[in-house]
Each structure stands twice: as structure tokens, then as C-alpha cells.
Amino acid sequence: MAEREPYRISGRTGDWEVVIGLEVHAQVASNAKLFSGAATSFGAGPNEQVSLVDAAMPGMLPVINRYCVEQAVRTGLGLKAQINLKSRFDRKNYFYPDLPAGYQISQFKDPVVGEGVLTVERDDGSTFTVGIERLHLEQDAGKSIHDMDPNWTYVDLNRAGVALMEIVSKPDMRSPEEAGAYVKRLRALVRWLGTCDGDMEKGNLRADVNVSVRKPGGELGTRCEIKNVNSMRFIQQSIVYEARRQVEILEDGGKIDQETRLFDAVKGETRSMRSKEEAHDYRYFPDPDLLPLELDPDWVKRIQDSLPELPDEMAERLQSQYGLSAYDAGVLVTDAERASLYETLAKKHDPKLVANTVTQSLLTFANAHNEEVTADGVLHIDTKALSAYLALIEDGTVSSRTAKELFEGMVAKEGTPAQIVEARGLRQVTDTGAIERVVDSIIAANPDKAEAAKTRPQAIGWFVGQVMRETGGKANPAAVNEILKVKLGL
Amino acid sequence: MSALTALTLKGALEGLASKQFSSEEITRAHIAAIEAANPQLNAYVLTTPEKALEGARAADARIAAGEARPLEGAPIGIKDLFCTEGVRSTACSKILGNFIPPYESTVTANLWREGAVMLGKLNLDEFAMGSSNESSAFGPVVNPWKSRGSNQPLTPGGSSGGSAAAVAADLCLAATATDTGGSIRQPAAFTGTVGIKPTYGRCSRYGIVAFASSLDQAGPIAKTVEDAAILLRAMAGHDQKDSTSLNIEVPDFASFVGKSVKGLRIGVPKEYRLDSMPAEIAALWDQGIAWLKAAGCEIREVSLPHTKYALPAYYIIAPAEASSNLARYDGMRFGLRQEGGTLTETYENSRAAGFGAEVQRRILIGTYVLSAGYYDAYYLKALKVRRRIADDFEAAFTEVDALLTPTAPSAAFGLGERVADPIAMYLNDVFTVTTNLAGLPGLSLPAGLDSTGLPLGLQLIGRPLDEGTLFSLAGAMEDAAGFRSKPEKWW
Numbered sequence: 016m017a018e019r020e021p022y023r024i025s026g027r028t029g030d031w032e033v034v035i036g037l038e039v040h041a042q043v044a045s046n047a048k049l050f051s052g053a054a055t056s057f058g059a060g061p062n063e064q065v066s067l068v069d070a071a072m073p074g075m076l077p078v079i080n081r082y083c084v085e086q087a088v089r090t091g092l093g094l095k096a097q098i099n100l101k102s103r104f105d106r107k108n109y110f111y112p113d114l115p116a117g118y119q120i121s122q123f124k125d126p127v128v129g130e131g132v133l134t135v136e137r138d139d140g141s142t143f144t145v146g147i148e149r150l151h152l153e154q155d156a157g158k159s160i161h162d163m164d165p166n167w168t169y170v171d172l173n174r175a176g177v178a179l180m181e182i183v184s185k186p187d188m189r190s191p192e193e194a195g196a197y198v199k200r201l202r203a204l205v206r207w208l209g210t211c212d213g214d215m216e217k218g219n220l221r222a223d224v225n226v227s228v229r230k231p232g233g234e235l236g237t238r239c240e241i242k243n244v245n246s247m248r249f250i251q252q253s254i255v256y257e258a259r260r261q262v263e264i265l266e267d268g269g270k271i272d273q274e275t276r277l278f279d280a281v282k283g284e285t286r287s288m289r290s291k292e293e294a295h296d297y298r299y300f301p302d303p304d305l306l307p308l309e310l311d312p313d314w315v316k317r318i319q320d321s322l323p324e325l326p327d328e329m330a331e332r333l334q335s336q337y338g339l340s341a342y343d344a345g346v347l348v349t350d351a352e353r354a355s356l357y358e359t360l361a362k363k364h365d366p367k368l369v370a371n372t373v374t375q376s377l378l379t380f381a382n383a384h385n386e387e388v389t390a391d392g393v394l395h396i397d398t399k400a401l402s403a404y405l406a407l408i409e410d411g412t413v414s415s416r417t418a419k420e421l422f423e424g425m426v427a428k429e430g431t432p433a434q435i436v437e438a439r440g441l442r443q444v445t446d447t448g449a450i451e452r453v454v455d456s457i458i459a460a461n462p463d464k465a466e467a468a469k470t471r472p473q474a475i476g477w478f479v480g481q482v483m484r485e486t487g488g489k490a491n492p493a494a495v496n497e498i499l500k501v502k503l504g505l
Numbered sequence: 506m507s508a509l510t511a512l513t514l515k516g517a518l519e520g521l522a523s524k525q526f527s528s529e530e531i532t533r534a535h536i537a538a539i540e541a542a543n544p545q546l547n548a549y550v551l552t553t554p555e556k557a558l559e560g561a562r563a564a565d566a567r568i569a570a571g572e573a574r575p576l577e578g579a580p581i582g583i584k585d586l587f588c589t590e591g592v593r594s595t596a597c598s599k600i601l602g603n604f605i606p607p608y609e610s611t612v613t614a615n616l617w618r619e620g621a622v623m624l625g626k627l628n629l630d631e632f633a634m635g636s637s638n639e640s641s642a643f644g645p646v647v648n649p650w651k652s653r654g655s656n657q658p659l660t661p662g663g664s665s666g667g668s669a670a671a672v673a674a675d676l677c678l679a680a681t682a683t684d685t686g687g688s689i690r691q692p693a694a695f696t697g698t699v700g701i702k703p704t705y706g707r708c709s710r711y712g713i714v715a716f717a718s719s720l721d722q723a724g725p726i727a728k729t730v731e732d733a734a735i736l737l738r739a740m741a742g743h744d745q746k747d748s749t750s751l752n753i754e755v756p757d758f759a760s761f762v763g764k765s766v767k768g769l770r771i772g773v774p775k776e777y778r779l780d781s782m783p784a785e786i787a788a789l790w791d792q793g794i795a796w797l798k799a800a801g802c803e804i805r806e807v808s809l810p811h812t813k814y815a816l817p818a819y820y821i822i823a824p825a826e827a828s829s830n831l832a833r834y835d836g837m838r839f840g841l842r843q844e845g846g847t848l849t850e851t852y853e854n855s856r857a858a859g860f861g862a863e864v865q866r867r868i869l870i871g872t873y874v875l876s877a878g879y880y881d882a883y884y885l886k887a888l889k890v891r892r893r894i895a896d897d898f899e900a901a902f903t904e905v906d907a908l909l910t911p912t913a914p915s916a917a918f919g920l921g922e923r924v925a926d927p928i929a930m931y932l933n934d935v936f937t938v939t940t941n942l943a944g945l946p947g948l949s950l951p952a953g954l955d956s957t958g959l960p961l962g963l964q965l966i967g968r969p970l971d972e973g974t975l976f977s978l979a980g981a982m983e984d985a986a987g988f989r990s991k992p993e994k995w996w
Contacts, residue, residue: 067608071833073601074588074610074712076747106829108875110852117832168848170837298875300884303718303826305748 022190026262032231033258035194036186039201040179041211042219043086049154049178050077057217061171069176071115076304083178086210087127087152088318090180093208094147096131100310108298112170113157123299126151134327135200136345145197146185155179191251198247207326207351221245226257237271241278241285253278257285337366346374355390364405376422396425403432416488417441444489453485454498468503475499509534510675514732517678521578528578532561535580535624539676545996548671550585550643551593552625560622576739577620582677584668585626586633587613588712596714597641598631600834600859602841610712611744612723619739624677628667631861633688633716636933638666639924640863648917649674649992652957659917662692668726669696673992679727679736685720686819687937690949693726694912694962697951699733700726704970705944706751709744717826720941730979734758761973762980767801772905776812785955786911793909793952793963796985805905809897814890819938820931821874821887828871895943902968907978910936912949912962940966948975951988
């Protein structure tokens with residue numbers, strides 16, 4: 016594979032490198048909140064899913080939700096991370112109306128999951144590794160709604176107390192694209208494991224982005240944290256803007272203030288969230304309402320044993336079992352549904368043909384319609400249609416060239432693949448007599464080329480092309496080759 | 506009527522069971538006593554006579570039907586730190602205003618389930634922060650006891666001053682209380698009553714307004730050792746709603762009262778013998794030692810070397826937790842709200858108006874010791890001291906079965922005498938905070954009167970979960986002391 020160009024920001028004083036680390040907040044897929052029994056489903060009316068604990072009524076106490084811990088451990092195992100059998104919850108103290116207790120219960124000092132690693136694929140198929148610093152459990156805050164009334168802020172506590180996993184990466188990313196690819200990969204993993212639905216539009220997965228710049232290979236610079244960025248595109252845009260902003264300050268002889276910034280998606284810029292006088296001292300300390308969280312090693316082992324085959328493992332297996340390229344295998348395991356569709360079809364059809372179909376035609380179709388590939392295909396192109404399509408290629412009814420046209424017909428809902436073959440006249444010509452007549456006429460029209468082919472056998476390719484053109488791509492390529500060899504005397 | 510209020514809890518339960526009187530009768534007697542006394546003593550901040558009579562009549566029906574439960578029909582008082590469903594619960598702070606919880610604390614729910622009848626809510630220091638009941642938003646409780654020949658109003662101690670005064674003045678058969686650094690035991694000592702703070706985790710904290718979560722523990726204040734044992738058994742028990750609640754069986758504590766204490770080894774910690782200790786307290790302590798010796802106990806001097814660091818460590822840890830626990834009183838969802846021009850001003854105005862001086866002082870101390878740059882020097886150091894104190898006790902309990910100490914360094918003092926000096930006030934807790942830091946059970950019982958006729962208490966400290974031994978020892982000392990004094994009625 017060709018050497019990739021490193022991402023650089025060119026400034027007046029030369030090139031700069033950007034260093035990125037991400038803190039991804041992933042909402043734990045769980046029916047109940049982290050420390051109360053209140054429901055977590057999306058779309059309930061304001062303050063309909065709030066328990067006395069969530070509202071921090073006097074004398075109310077948190078009780079840990081075992082399932083949320085299990086989900087965090089499962090994610091940790093998916094990240095090949097160290098599971099800490101003893102961890103602890105701390106209070107992060109600050110005042111805000113959507114934080115009813117005046118503190119958020121989080122894990123500051125001793126997280127439930129320690130160091131891990133995630134292999135990430137770039138768009139060109141090359142991979143890089145991102146170190147995971149830690150994963151900890153914490154509560155979400157409620158939502159402040161500032162735009163319902165000019166004078167009042169409304170508070171919806173439905174989210175208050177919902178379990179989040181904060182997954183902190185090491186500063187291992189060097190371009191906006193790498194940051195995007197990391198989030199995409201992480202999102203795919205949590206969806207794969209069923210520990211977070213990854214829905215960024217609902218805010219169920221969002222990121223705090225740490226950005227700093229330096230001269231390539233130099234000392235790490237001072238970082239700024241861009242809070243709560245909630246789409247893949249905004250993550251990348253905010254990095255581009257922020258890195259450029261920092262380079263300009265440094266080149267003007269300035270200094271970067273370590274601070275928290277907000278990304279304004281409308282203006283496409285980041286801005287400082289709070290002044291220094293308001294800088295928070297969170298006064299973290301162990302939550303005295305909760306005992307240290309101790310995990311039974313056997314329980315962790317049972318979770319480990321119940322894990323599905325992980326994407327990396329599956330990619331390796333797809334390569335060895337089906338002879339796929341690393342690239343195809345990587346694309347297929349991006350998503351559990353996609354991988355599942357592949358395996359369903361690969362059991363009945365030529366694995367490489369299935370890989371090409373899923374990673375190319377079907378993925379293009381899905382992207383064009385802003386759809387995800389599911390285990391049952393995409394929209395009306397379901398497993399049944401795909402299976403019929405693959406069978407038509409495998410039995411030689413259509414050639415690989417006309418297959419493209421057949422797929423277009425399927426996209427356009429022109430009928431079953433068999434009907435489309437008939438309606439569009441895509442059936443491959445295997446009638447050798449018909450092919451011979453075409454070959455004869457082409458040789459007759461090009462005697463010099465026919466002569467030259469005798470000494471330069473690779474020139475046969477030109478004749479194959481001509482035959483295919485004459486037959487509208489319907490001639491069986493193997494038959495064409497055979498006939499040409501005989502007629503040209505090769 | 507006065508005969509009924511003078512009964513012990515045990516005596517009342519026997520009288521109810523044998524139908525010598527009805528719950529309605531004994532409840533009405535208490536309501537009348539409260540009406541007469543409360544304007545002077547200020548023990549109750551809310552009385553619930555209708556609810557009490559309703560409960561009493563229901564109890565009488567159950568007794569008549571032969572379905573009486575262990576506390577059936579016994580009228581008791583509830584410290585206003587316990588949330589009671591549909592009944593105003595204030596922690597005696599303005600910031601809670603007229604807060605009426607839609608839920609019941611686990612401890613009180615346990616009591617109602619056993620048939621107890623609630624007379625009302627008892628006064629306390631605001632958020633249980635204080636040792637004299639003077640920080641209450643409802644004003645101080647006045648101790649029913651007075652020094653001989655003096656008319657000076659005295660403190661009943663704190664924070665459970667209302668509970669202790671009500672029990673001492675026969676305004677309830679017994680009362681619930683809570684203890685974070687001595688809030689059950691010191692008021693019990695000041696009022697000639699019995700109080701026990703059980704092992705941390707015995708009683709659920711669910712529904713008790715939090716002061717310092719790792720130290721807070723509920724317990725009873727009662728007229729006798731046996732009454733305290735009866736009420737504690739009913740209050741205690743595992744609760745899934747409190748993660749720090751212990752999942753362990755609750756013994757019948759009353760069965761330990763009257764058991765022989767012969768052969769038990771009693772430790773006398775030398776570090777508790779303060780130079781400044783009044784001679785009368787020292788003499789009382791020696792008297793207690795003599796009683797236990799006479800009962801067949803073996804007395805040993807023990808050392809708890811980190812004792813002198815306990816009070817400073819306590820006054821770091823408790824305020825640290827309190828500063829965070831009290832952050833929820835922000836004027837946003839319930840209680841007092843004083844509008845300001847901005848959100849921050851609304852917070853400031855509400856909390857300035859809602860919290861009294863002592864609570865504000867502790868929030869400030871707690872915020873300070875948790876702040877960046879001070880955390881290690883104060884909070885973390887205090888946690889280490891706490892560990893050492895627990896280790897001291899653990900070592901001592903390899904040699905002895907229980908410890909005997911004074912409960913407080915003085916008898917009840919005059920209202921207003923120490924309000925200007927917080928340090929002098931904090932020193933009240935010097936003998937009691939250690940058990941909270943170590944999570945151990947501590948019991949205070951009245952052991953005698955000082956030269957001016959005020960009650961003095963002695964404290965027994967036990968191994969974790971060994972309240973039973975404390976009840977046996979306290980029972981033996983109660984017999985030996987023959988403490989029958991009641992305050993002379995002046996109200």
C-alpha cells in the first residue's frame with residue numbers, strides 16, 4: 016500500500032501536526048438508570064421518567080444497577096481492556112439546575128475498566144491503533160431548555176441519572192479523519208456488543224474532543240477540550256477549526272490556554288465556554304452513599320464467555336475461512352448486521368462474489384439512500400433478492416458485466432432478478448455459433464491485428480474487448496476466449 | 506393521665522396487651538402532655554394528633570382482634586430528620602420550608618409496620634449540625650432538667666435535643682434519633698435517658714435527611730435500656746434502598762438485657778482521661794468501673810493512641826460530606842427559593858436565607874477541605890486518621906469485649922453559653938465521634954447526678970454488630986446505678 020501523506024497544517028513558520036484524544040460518552044443500553052429504577056426510553060414526555068432519587072429529594076440514596084456495570088464490563092472486554100475488580104464512585108460537585116443533587120456520580124480515581132486498545136481502519140483500508148486510557152461509568156445530567164421562553168429555563172430530568180460510559184482514548188489520533196474513523200469504529204463496536212445503540216442524533220453517543228498542535232514530532236502542546244460534539248461531521252469540522260486557531264495563536268507568539276470550548280455548528284467555530292473566574296473546582300471525593308464496586312472474577316469470566324465473536328476476530332476468520340482480502344473483511348465487520356448478512360449469503364454462494372456484492376453494490380445503494388445494511392439486506396433488496404441475483408451470476412445466466420445492469424434494475428424495483436434479466440435482455444450468450452460468427456467478422460475486418468496476435472498472444476485482449484462490445488457484454492467471456500484461441504491459431 | 510405518660514415503653518406495651526388501657530387513652534394522655542409542655546420545652550416542631558389518634562384507634566382494633574404487632578399502639582416521637590409521608594419534614598431548616606415528602610423513611614416505615622403510633626416531629630439542630638439544639642430554625646429545645654436552685658434554661662444537648670427532652674419529660678414513650686458524632690448519646694446523657702447509636706449499617710439511611718453519609722446512623726432514645734433495645738430492634742434491618750445497609754439478621758436486643766456480664770473484659774481507654782475533665786465526671790466514670798467490677802467484669806486499661814486526632818478528623822470528614830449532601834438544597838425543586846437577577850444570585854440568595862450560621866459554617870469548611878490544593882492536606886489526611894482510629898479499636902477489642910467511657914465532658918450547660926464559640930461547642934463530641942468514625946455501636950446510659958442535680962451519662966462502646974453485649978452491660982449498670990430520677994416538673 017502506498018505511503019500515506021501525514022496530515023499537516025501549513026503555517027507561516029512551517030508545518031504543524033495536530034494531536035487528538037477523544038472522550039466518548041456512550042449511553043449504556045439499559046432499561047433503567049444507573050442508580051435508580053427509572054426508565055430510560057427515548058421520547059417520553061418531559062419529566063415523566065424521573066424517580067425520587069433522580070430528582071435528589073432529601074434522604075434519597077443511589078443503588079447501583081448491576082446490568083449497567085455488566086454492560087461497561089462487556090464493552091471493556093470488547094476493547095481488550097483490563098477489568099478492575101475493585102473500582103469506586105466519586106462525586107463531582109457543581110451547581111446547575113439540571114443536576115439535581117449538585118453533584119454527578121462518576122468514577123474519577125478508580126474506573127471500572129482500565130487500559131485497552133482499538134484497531135481502527137482509515138478510509139483507504141490502512142489501519143492504526145488507538146490506546147484506550149480507561150472506561151468509567153457515570154450519570155448523565157438532565158436537560159436545560161433555554162429556548163421555550165425568553166425569561167425562563169425549563170429543565171427536563173428524564174436523562175438525569177441515565178448511565179453513560181465515558182471511554183477515554185490516548186492522544187493517538189493525528190488528523191480529523193483519524194478521529195472520525197476512531198469514533199466510527201468505536202460506535203460499531205458498542206453496537207456490535209449491544210452496550211450502546213450509538214444513536215448520535217439522539218445524543219446517545221457524543222464526544223469531548225481534545226486538540227493540541229505541535230511541530231511534527233515535537234513536544235505535546237497545550238490542549239483545549241471541545242465539549243459535547245454530537246456528530247461525526249462536527250467532530251472533524253471542530254478539529255479542523257480548532258487546530259487552525261491554535262496554530263494562528265502560536266505563530267503570532269501567543270500561548271494556548273488550557274480550557275473548555277464549545278463547537279458552534281452553525282458558524283463552524285469553537286469558542287470559550289467559561290471565563291477563568293468561573294473555572295470549576297469539582298471537589299471530587301468518594302461517594303459515601305456507595306460502597307466500593309467489587310466484581311466477582313467468575314462473573315467477569317461469564318461475561319467474557321458470553322461475548323460474541325469480536326469484529327477483529329471475525330475479520331481474521333473471514334479471511335481464513337472465505338479467502339477474503341483484509342480490506343473486504345474489514346469493511347464487512349464494520350457492523351454486526353452487515354457481517355451477519357454476509358455470512359448468511361456466503362454459506363450459499365461464492366464467498367468472494369458475495370463480498371464484492373455486499374461491499375460494493377449494496378453498500379453504495381445503502382449510502383445513496385442513507386440506510387444501514389441490515390442482516391436482511393437494504394430496503395427492498397433483501398436476502399431473497401440478493402440470493403437470486405448471486406445465483407444468476409453463478410450459473411452463468413448473466414456475466415459479471417451485465418450483473419451491474421441487473422443490480423440497477425433491482426434498485427429501480429423493476430421486478431425479481433429473473434424478470435429483470437428477461438425484460439432487459441441481459442442473458443449471457445453461451446451459443447458458440449453466435450459467438451463464432453462475431454469472432455469471424457472481427458478477424459476478417461482486422462487481418463493485421465490477427466497476424467500480430469500470433470507473435471504477441473497478449474493482444475488477444477483487444478479481440479475479447481471487441482467481441483464483448485459487439486455482443487453488448489452478453490457473451491460468455493470463457494467461451495469467447497476459447498473460440499478466439501482456436502480462430503487465431505494460438 | 507400522668508400515670509400513663511410515666512410508663513416505660515415496655516410497661517405500656519404490657520398494659521396495652523393486657524387491655525389495662527387502650528392505645529387511644531395512652532395516646533390522648535401524651536397529646537395532652539405535649540400540649541401542656543411544648544410551649545415551654547419546644548421539643549416538638551409539629552404535632553400530628555389526628556394522625557396519632559387515627560393510628561391509636563386502628564391499633565386498638567388490632568389488639569381487640571388479637572392481631573397486635575410488637576409495638577402495637579405505642580405512641581412515639583420522630584426526629585424531624587426522618588422523612589414522613591404526607592407530614593412536613595424540615596430537618597429544622599428554613600431551606601426545606603414546608604416540604605412534605607411523598608415518601609416514608611425506611612426506619613419509620615418499619616415502626617409503623619410494627620404498630621407504633623406517631624405523635625409528631627421532634628426538634629433538632631438544623632440538619633443535625635450542633636450539640637445544643639440551638640441551631641434549629643424553630644428555636645432551641647429547653648432541657649426539662651434544671652440545676653438545683655437555678656431557673657436558668659439549659660440545653661438538652663444536640664442534635665437530637667427534641668427527642669431526648671420529649672422522652673425525659675414523658676412527652677412520648679420513646680423517640681427515634683440520629684447520631685453523626687454523638688447526636689443520640691450526648692442528649693441522652695444531658696437528659697437522663699438511654700440512647701444507642703448502633704453499628705453503622707444496622708439502620709437504613711433511606712429517607713433520613715443526610716448530614717454526613719458515612720457517619721449518620723439512626724437509633725433510639727428511651728427511658729430504659731430495655732426500651733432502647735425494643736425500639737432499636739424495630740428500627741433496624743437490611744434495606745435494599747441503602748447500599749450501606751448491612752444484610753445481616755437483627756437479634757432480639759431486649760433478650761440481652763438482664764444477661765449476666767460476669768467474665769466480660771471491659772476496657773478503660775486511658776486517652777479519654779482528659780486533664781480538663783471535671784472531677785465529677787471522673788468520679789462517675791470510676792463509679793461505673795466499680796459497678797461493672799462488682800458485676801463480675803474484668804477491668805483493663807487500654808490504649809487508643811489516635812484519640813486526640815479524632816475530633817479534628819471528624820470536623821473535616823463530616824463537613825466535607827455535608828457540603829456535598831446539602832448541595833441539593835438549591836431552591837430549584839422544593840423548599841425555599843429567593844429569586845435573584847441571575848441563576849447564581851438565585852442560588853446565593855436562597856442558600857443564604859435558607860441555611861443558618863452553623864450550617865453555612867460547615868458547608869464552608871467542607872468545601873474548603875475538598876478544594877484543589879487542600880484535599881490531600883485535610884480530607885485525605887483525615888481519612889487516614891479515621892483508618893488509624895478504627896485500627897486502634899480493633900486492637901483494643903482483641904483484649905477486651907467492650908469499652909467504658911464518659912459520654913460527654915460536662916453536664917447540660919446553659920442555653921446561649923457556648924453559641925459564640927464553635928470550638929467549645931465541638932468539644933462536646935470528644936468522647937462520641939470516635940465510634941462514628943469507626944462505625945462502632947455506642948450506648949449512653951444515665952449513671953448519676955452531678956452536685957447540682959443534673960444527670961450525667963456513661964458510654965459503652967462495643968465491637969461491630971455487638972450491640973447485644975452493650976445491652977447486657979448497660980442493663981447491669983442500670984440496675985447498679987438505680988437511676989430513677991426524673992426532672993422536677995416546672996412546665
